[in-house]
Amino acid sequence: MFVSDRGSEIGHQPAPEAWPLVAISILNWNGWKDTLECLESVRQLDYPNYLTLVADNGSWDDSTQRIKDWAGRKLGEGNLLGDYDRATALQGGKEQAEQALDQVSSPGRLVLIRNEENLGFAGGNNVTIHYALSRRNPADFVLLLNNDATVSPNCLTRLVETLQKTKAGMAEAAIFQAGAQAPEGPWIPPHWQIQFERFFGEEMGPFLARDNYQEVIAAHGSAMIMRSEMLRAVFSAKGEYLHERFFMYLEDVGISVRAQKLGYRCIRVNDAVVWHKGAASSGGKYNCREYYYSHRNALLLSRELSRAGWFIVRVMNLPRTLGRVAKNIIYRRFVAAHAIVSGLIDGYCGVDGKWKQHDRGRSLDRTSENKTEESQE
DSSP states (O other), X not given: OOBOTTSOBGGGOOOGGGSOOEEEEEEESSOHHHHHXXXXXXXXXOOSSEEEEEEEESOSSSHHHHHXXXXXXXXXXXXXXXXXXXXXXXXXXXXXXXXXXXXXXXXXXXXXXXXXXXXXXHHXXXXXXXXXXXXXXXXXXXXXXXXXXXXXXXXXXXXXXXXXXXXXXXXXXXXXXXXXXXXXXXXXXXXXXXXXXXXXXXXXXXXXXXXXXXXXXXOOTTEEEEEHHHXXXXXXXXXXXXXXXXXXXXXXXXXXXXXXXXXOOEEEEXXXXXXXXXXXXXXXXXXXXXXXXXXXXXXXXXGGSOHHHHHIIIIIHHHHHHHHHHHHHHTTOHHHHHHHHHHHHHHHHTOOSSOTXXXXXXXXXXXXXXXXXXXXX
């Protein structure tokens, strides 16, 4: 049992409006099938006070119409209560629509924000965050949720409860590969495995600890919840929420670093389970966008780290990155290797924003996949 920001004990099941309001931000870019799966899972959440935001990032397919059709079937014809362009969203929406949103239950609250162009993960989510904090009934928390992820019914409840208990500023969920079976009860890898993977820079696999939370260096952006207080503090200090110059990838690490410099803790909630397909929007496994942005943005982010962090990213990480280039060449993934090298060069030169080859990504990824298939025959 804990006391909500609005003064009620959540363990006593207060009215929905007494619970902290959570805005769930889902970004869509030509991926309406994944987005609708995500929305279906969100509708099953047991948390009683949330608002779902879908920001379409300048899709060139029929994503917006597909989402509207889904809303008509699920929420009732004409019940997409908020349908805003970017400028309207940044002003906090329309008064009549906002009043209507506050009068329906959480599964029926859906806002579609239409960005005229692809603003990247950072720019697209910055619009939804600003809307969530500027509307007539501002959100207490904002959850960034990838559109190729699905949530367990109690996920949001666990995240909010733990943030309230720990007073942390932000938290990530326990993220599992789509289709994976989450372990029942607490499970922790052997200590030597944790240290081994940390030493070699590998991402620690999902696990459930005896305690339901633990401190982490950075939250994972595929399912990351942040206090509105923290978001406002970051915006006040930096003039933005997520790093828009990154465009996509490592914005989650960037805002985690900024938040911790401002004194906010970052945790992982081990019993808030999310299943994530991974890189669906950027092109899937071995896609050149992920390779480019992740390697370039690591170098851009290093400027905000300590001297030791700067040295590790810019110097010690170089041999490992060149090893990845060599591995991709061996497997004849030449486009992927080129993307890594391009990311390194642009990162060292300070080039930011949208990659000049970003919109060629679909054809480039197909070429890379064909090379991979040939090498496996």
